[in-house]
Amino acid sequence: METDLFKTRISEEGLKATKQREEILNIFMTSSGHQNLAQIYAQVAKINPKIGYTTVYRTLKLLTHLGLATQRKFADGETRYEPASEGSHHDHLICLDCGKIIEFEDQTLETLQNGIARRHRFKISHHRMEIYGCCEECHRKKRMGRRKS
Amino acid sequence: METDLFKTRISEEGLKATKQREEILNIFMTSSGHQNLAQIYAQVAKINPKIGYTTVYRTLKLLTHLGLATQRKFADGETRYEPASEGSHHDHLICLDCGKIIEFEDQTLETLQNGIARRHRFKISHHRMEIYGCCEECHRKKRMGRRKS
């Protein structure tokens, strides 16, 4: 359970482990990821309707600070959160038709970035890379639709 | 002058070429790029204070629609605009210390993306890629600072 890591990190920061935080953490960590605050809140409310929207907001911010969550802002402007997969970095393919978000990891891409940064004498802290387009499923549907007409 | 292209595109869309739009276009096209609306408005207001903020907002939205401007949202969340460089796509290196934005083009990166997309049977429409970190100048300053202490 990541509850232990959570408690450790939380006390490291001089903060307090509350029922609400634990409950939100458990729900969030087992969720599907890439959800916005309203979606996470809805899940929390289903299990414990006493927990306020503000607390969910603040807890996600806290989890991000603790390194347990990652905040994402894709081109649609919505703020989303996903459980942080420790160590590994990944990027995203985003379907403009159905909204599906596909994750990928590519070591060559990382190496290439190092080259770009070096040429500009730039020290990389982190990066963001997203590919927008049409997923396989949606593409198939489109072809079907065209054939019928 | 891009004024001609602007007039053509504008009438293609059944819209009207107004003094305000032309004035905003001229100021924007010769600007340094990566500016937010408040900054663009400030420039416009210096030359013609009669033009309203709303008009600048709507004109930048229009220019984006016409393909003459590109809207950018980097990680700081600010909405910025830059004149669209026809044909060529570029990405950005962003200094977290001074805010400097460096543009780069890399064909290998584009090729690599095609490979990633193909492996996921994904049809690319466009992409976004930003590298965050520390620019040469800021890095130099940091080293200097450390030496003095």
Add this chain to the structure above:
DNA sequence: GATGAAATTGAATTTCAATTTCAATATTGA
């Protein structure tokens, strides 16, 4: 277990950029 300083909670409020409204004005094709 009791205590209390400090942190947290949650409803309500505020902030602030983005967007919309609407009456007055400008543009354009006939």
Add this chain to the structure above:
DNA sequence: TCAATATTGAAATTGAAATTCAATTTCATC
């Protein structure tokens, strides 16, 4: 010139993010 239609700009609205504050909870210490 003359409408029909689009645009303008001040003001109002929206909505997500962030803050406020009184009530409540946590937890180190006793």
